[in-house]
Structure formats: structure tokens, C-alpha cells
Amino acid sequence: MEDKETPLYMRDFKIPLISYGPNVPYPSFWYKIISSFSPKQFALFALFTIIFLASATGIMRKIGDAHLVVVPLMAGELREGVIGAPRFINPLLAVSQADRDLSQLIYAGLMKPSANGGFEGELAESIHVSDDGLTYIFTLRRGLKWHDGKDLTADDVVFTVNKAQDPSLKSPKRASFEGVLATAKDTYTVQFVLSQPFASFMENTTMGILPRHLWADIASDVFPFSLLNSGAVGSGPYMIERIVNDKRGIPLYFDLEPFQDYALGSPYIKRIKIRFYPGSEELLNAYEKGEIESVAALSGGTVSELRKDGAHAVGAPLPRIFGVFWNQNQAEIFRDKAVREALDLSASRSFIVETVLSGYGVPIDGPIPPGSLGEPTKEELLSISESSLRNKERAIELLESAGWKQNEEDNVRYNKGRKLSFTLSTADTPELKDAAMLLKTGWDSIGAEVTLKIYELGDLNQNVIRPRKYEALFFGTVVGREPDLFAFWHSSQRNDPGLNISMYTNSKVDKMLEGARRTIVRSEREDLMREIATTIKSDSPATFVYSPLFLYILPEKVKGVDLGAITTTGDRFSTVSKWHIETERVWRYFLDK
Incomplete structure (x- = not known):
């Protein structure tokens, strides 16, 4: 039956049926009021309603912006190419770019380079230097772990330094620790006593630390031949997920995954794939084909050409x-x-x-x-x-x-x-x-x-x-x-x-x-x-x-990159634990919790 009392423009207008509970009357008077509006009044009512809802939405969005923060997600993959295959993924023996890059990702030092050109604690929580510059005391963070789950202690630090000093090992790091006596004062405290002040000693403490429980029984003369130089176990931000070799046993690529117990917090990029190429021509061909998406230590001429094709480059x-x-x-x-x-x-x-x-x-x-x-x-x-x-x-x-x-x-x-x-x-x-x-x-x-x-x-x-x-x-x-x-x-x-x-x-x-x-x-x-x-x-x-x-081709999808001052190519990974590809917005309240 046709409703002759309801204006034509209101006949399709329905108020949702909302349950107000058994003792709350249904507010039918609102419907009667709205039904009594003239067309002009109804149009104004609709306009003001839209303005109110839009304003409320804007206000809620501002409130959300004030209380929501963008945080990185553990997600994504970065594929990087390097010239040369690794031989010594070992901070005491690393010489080539491939060795140093992987050592930087897999191992951690007492200190690490910071984005502002200085140094900050990595395994070390605090440091005290004597007034005469001869004694350095490092206190380790509690709960440090190796990639295999074993505890990392001051004994590991002392073992690594002693190995670096061993003349039969012929470590490139030996000169950095000449005249230095390293002692474990307790589980978490390492003391270095220098025979004379050494102004650059702090930089030496960025050297990656080796796990004593794996290396202690390996003599210095066979150190370079240990399988641990390829299947490295460290305490750095990334750990080896798998190694793929060619038919001759030469590594084609390493897949690295985040180390959940890393001293500075688990990294965000879910996988870093490091691929190896015999020369620069093969490296650049792989980049052009999309096999890799980041390349470091390129010449200025190469970077200039790649940028013409839209490549994103950062420098330091x-x-x-x-x-x-x-x-x-x-x-x-x-x-x-x-x-x-x-x-x-x-x-x-x-x-x-x-x-x-x-x-x-x-x-x-x-x-x-x-x-x-x-x-x-x-x-x-x-x-x-x-x-x-x-x-x-x-x-x-x-x-x-x-x-x-x-x-x-x-x-x-x-x-x-x-x-x-x-x-x-x-x-x-x-x-x-x-x-x-x-x-x-x-x-x-x-x-x-x-x-x-x-x-x-x-x-x-x-x-x-x-x-x-x-x-x-x-x-x-x-x-x-x-x-x-x-x-x-x-x-x-x-x-x-x-x-x-x-x-x-x-x-x-x-x-x-x-x-x-x-x-x-x-x-x-x-x-x-x-x-x-x-x-x-x-x-x-x-x-x-x-x-x-230092020039680095890196996809724009990777955020949080702050190269700071670069000393070696591996230093580009100094802040890798903060790099991220995907983000989400969460309430600040939950972060505080």
C-alpha cells in the first residue's frame, strides 16, 4: 500500500534497525522529525550531516596520526652482487671484498662504526678508558649468543685477540694489536692494556669476534683451511641460511637470514642473498638482467651510466x-x-x-x-x-x-x-x-x-x-x-x-x-x-x-639506510639491522608496552 504521508524524497530513506535493549524504546520520533522536513530542510540536513562526518573522520585521522607510528616489518629480500668468491669469511683473515662483506654481516665486534663517523657499542654495553690512554675496559651486554645458540663471553674476545697476535697465523689484524694484553676479568668484562697509548685503538675493537668453542682446537697453521671459513658461525646481524656451490665447489651465492638474538635487535630484511661473479662484466650483466638489485664499490663512470637508466645510488x-x-x-x-x-x-x-x-x-x-x-x-x-x-x-x-x-x-x-x-x-x-x-x-x-x-x-x-x-x-x-x-x-x-x-x-x-x-x-x-x-x-x-x-647502487625500496663514513666496503652494512623494506602503522601505546 502506498505511503501518502511520507514525502516522496523520504520514501527510500530508512533508519537502520538498532537493538537498544529490551527496556530502551526505539527512537521513532527521529524518523517523524526527519519526515517532517521540507525538501530544502532535508537537503541542508544532509549537507550538514556529510560535513559532520567528514570533520569527524578528519579529527579521528589526526588523532590516529598523533598516536600511530610507522614501524618496520620483518619482510622482503635484498639481492646483492659481489666480485670474487669468498675464501675467508673470518675477521682475522678476510682480505677480499667478498670476505669482508660477509664477515661484516655474520660477525659482530665489541664496537661498530656509527652513522656519524664515530663508534658505538655492538657487543659492548659500556667502555671505560684510563686517563693515560693505556687501559680500556669493555663490559659486554648480558645474554649474548652465537648463531649456534651458545653463550658469548669475554673468553671469546680474548681468544680472538690472541689469535690475531699469533705470528704463525699471519693475520692482517696483527699489527693492530701489537703490544696489547687482553684479559677476561670475568664473564662479561674484557680489559685491554696497551704498552703505549694508541690513538686509533678504538677502531681496532670493531674487529669481529670468533667463537672460541669452535676454533680453540684448530691450530694456527691449519686455520686458513678450516671449513668454518666458509660455514661461518658468528654473532652478527645475519646468519647463514644456505650456501649454493657450483660443480667445482665454488660458492655461487649465500642466503642469509636475520639472527633473532643479535645484540642490537633482530634485523628487518627477511633475507639477504649475496651472489658472486668472476668479474665486473658478469656483475653488471646480472644487474641489468635483474638477477641482483644492489651493487657496491662501482666506478663513478659506471654509476653515471646506471643512473641514466633509473638506478638509485647513494654515496659516502x-x-x-x-x-x-x-x-x-x-x-x-x-x-x-x-x-x-x-x-x-x-x-x-x-x-x-x-x-x-x-x-x-x-x-x-x-x-x-x-x-x-x-x-x-x-x-x-x-x-x-x-x-x-x-x-x-x-x-x-x-x-x-x-x-x-x-x-x-x-x-x-x-x-x-x-x-x-x-x-x-x-x-x-x-x-x-x-x-x-x-x-x-x-x-x-x-x-x-x-x-x-x-x-x-x-x-x-x-x-x-x-x-x-x-x-x-x-x-x-x-x-x-x-x-x-x-x-x-x-x-x-x-x-x-x-x-x-x-x-x-x-x-x-x-x-x-x-x-x-x-x-x-x-x-x-x-x-x-x-x-x-x-x-x-x-x-x-x-x-x-x-x-x-664510495658509491652504492641500492633499490629505493630499502629504507633506513645511513652509510655514514665508510672505511671498507663491508662498512656499508654497519647499520644493516635498521634497514627495512616494508612497514606498518601501530598504536604508540603498544610500542610502549
Whole structure:
């Protein structure tokens, strides 16, 4: 039956039937009131109702924004590519990028680099340093665990340091702990007593700690051959989920999963897959095919090309120098200082930075990079950019006056039967190969005969650098946040595992290097560092070429990345436990709980 009392515009308007309980009358009077509205009144009522609901929604949203916070979720996967297969996933033996990257992810140190360029506790909860700078006392966090569930204690720390000091192990970390006595005062307390103050000691405590219960029965001479160097067990943010090898037993990739008991809290990215490639060409092909989505330590030119195709790149200062190190034991011509100085003058530093690095670097001519203690002045850096033609002319004059005459038949210089000829060894990466080619071109133009020898990075480290089997080596060295040049230039570090790859010897520099380690006052240490750099530069044991920026291709989906100051490529993972891909909004109340 037609309802003639209800206005036409109200006939489809229904009030929901709501149960108010048995003793509460149904509010039918609201329906009668609304039914009595004229069309104009009803339209106004509807408008005001919409405005009210919209305002209420906005207010509720503001209240939600004030009390809801965005938090990371444990989710997502990051696929990263690295050149070279790992051999020593061991903080005492790691040399290659693959070794260092995996060691950074799998192991934890007492301290770790912070995003602001300093250090913060990782396994250590607190630290006390004596006024004389000789005693460091670290207190460990309670409840620390290894990836296999065993307890981590002060005994593990002492064991690791003692192993690093063992001369038969030949650890690259040995020089960092010379003259240091490590003692476990109790389960959670480690004391280091230094024989003399060491201004850079805090950086040494970022070294990853080994599990004593797994390594204690392995003799130092078989340490490098242990399966634990591949199936590593640490206490870092990520642990090995699985390893996939090829038919020859060489790792293709590692799948890493979050360590739930990590000292600083379980990481958020659910899986990190590290894939290994023999060279840069294979690495970049894998990136272009989408097999991997992040790549580190690329050349500036490569990054510039990838960015044109939409790649997302981040960068950070890198306290690292690249140069050519002269091995006078393998090539007698380098004993002639005129040869070393002429080669230094004709090195095309600025051109290399602009073309090979696409400007992502700084030309240098000394052992300390910009941004480090004792860095070159602006005037000194500016002088490096002198005309390459002028430097070439000076180099030729220097060789001529030293008796090196150019042969018209082969355009190579000779001096008393000696030929100005040598091999230049470097790694199979685009940046190093391209820069080495430009160095060769410049040196050929002044009458030198240079032959390039290119090696896979792991092969270069293991079979060329460590046994010092090269005439000239184009390579990079990391001087650290608070540069300690001892391992690179002290005469005691000429042989492996020392890093004095020029086999440089100068008793005056030795004393200054030892003094710089003992000097706690920063201004005094800076003066010493400058004097050391000036003396080394004057002796020309190497041709310093450039200091690069650290460049990292990383997908934009990864948030929370703060690289800070990078010392080694592995340092990019210093804050990996905070990286995340997915988030959710939760009430602040539940976080407080």
C-alpha cells in the first residue's frame, strides 16, 4: 500500500534497525522529525550531516596520526652482487671484498662504526678508558649468543685477540694489536692494556669476534683451511641460511637470514642473498638482467651510466687512496729516484678522476686522503691540477738529466743497458683497468714501456700481493677514520701479512709512525701525520693517484639506510639491522608496552 504521508524524497530513506535493549524504546520520533522536513530542510540536513562526518573522520585521522607510528616489518629480500668468491669469511683473515662483506654481516665486534663517523657499542654495553690512554675496559651486554645458540663471553674476545697476535697465523689484524694484553676479568668484562697509548685503538675493537668453542682446537697453521671459513658461525646481524656451490665447489651465492638474538635487535630484511661473479662484466650483466638489485664499490663512470637508466645510488666519503706502489725488489729500475719521480710527474691524476670516476673522487699526491687527520690543504690539492703538459715536460727533463735516453727505434728509454720497462699489475675491475690504461698511456709518452697484468681480485690478493710478486702494483689502501699509517709504511710491515706493499724503509718515518700511535693530543698527532706524509711523498715509494667516493647502487625500496663514513666496503652494512623494506602503522601505546 502506498505511503501518502511520507514525502516522496523520504520514501527510500530508512533508519537502520538498532537493538537498544529490551527496556530502551526505539527512537521513532527521529524518523517523524526527519519526515517532517521540507525538501530544502532535508537537503541542508544532509549537507550538514556529510560535513559532520567528514570533520569527524578528519579529527579521528589526526588523532590516529598523533598516536600511530610507522614501524618496520620483518619482510622482503635484498639481492646483492659481489666480485670474487669468498675464501675467508673470518675477521682475522678476510682480505677480499667478498670476505669482508660477509664477515661484516655474520660477525659482530665489541664496537661498530656509527652513522656519524664515530663508534658505538655492538657487543659492548659500556667502555671505560684510563686517563693515560693505556687501559680500556669493555663490559659486554648480558645474554649474548652465537648463531649456534651458545653463550658469548669475554673468553671469546680474548681468544680472538690472541689469535690475531699469533705470528704463525699471519693475520692482517696483527699489527693492530701489537703490544696489547687482553684479559677476561670475568664473564662479561674484557680489559685491554696497551704498552703505549694508541690513538686509533678504538677502531681496532670493531674487529669481529670468533667463537672460541669452535676454533680453540684448530691450530694456527691449519686455520686458513678450516671449513668454518666458509660455514661461518658468528654473532652478527645475519646468519647463514644456505650456501649454493657450483660443480667445482665454488660458492655461487649465500642466503642469509636475520639472527633473532643479535645484540642490537633482530634485523628487518627477511633475507639477504649475496651472489658472486668472476668479474665486473658478469656483475653488471646480472644487474641489468635483474638477477641482483644492489651493487657496491662501482666506478663513478659506471654509476653515471646506471643512473641514466633509473638506478638509485647513494654515496659516502671513503678514507682510501689508490696509487701505484713500486717494488724495488722486483724491478731494479725503481731504485733510481729519478725514474720514480718522473713517473709520478707524468701520472694523469685529474684526467683519471674526470674520465674514469666521472668526477666522483679527488686527485691526490700523498698517502693521506682528504677528510682524514693530516689531510692535504686546499692549496696542495689545487697544485695537483697543474697542466699535464707541463708535468710531462718536467718528467722528460728529469729522465734526460739522469741519463735515460730515448731509443729512436722503439721509443723506449735506456740507461747503461737498463731498459725503462716494467709490468703494472692490478685487479679486474672497470675502474682499476681503465685508470691503469690511462697511466700506461701517460708513461708510454715519456719513453717508458709498460705492460698491464690484470688479475681476478681474489687471485691478485692471494697470489700476487701477499707474496709481493709484482713490479708495480696499482691498488687501493684503506687508511681508516683516524688514519694509522703504521701498517702501510713502517719497515716492519714490509712482508705479508704487513701492508707495506712498497717495501718502504725509512728509520725517521718509522719513529714518527710509532710516535703518532702514542700521541693522544689530536693537534700534536695531526702535525706528526703531516710530517710523515711530507717525508713519504719526498721519498716517492709510490705514485698516489686519487681518493674516490664510495658509491652504492641500492633499490629505493630499502629504507633506513645511513652509510655514514665508510672505511671498507663491508662498512656499508654497519647499520644493516635498521634497514627495512616494508612497514606498518601501530598504536604508540603498544610500542610502549
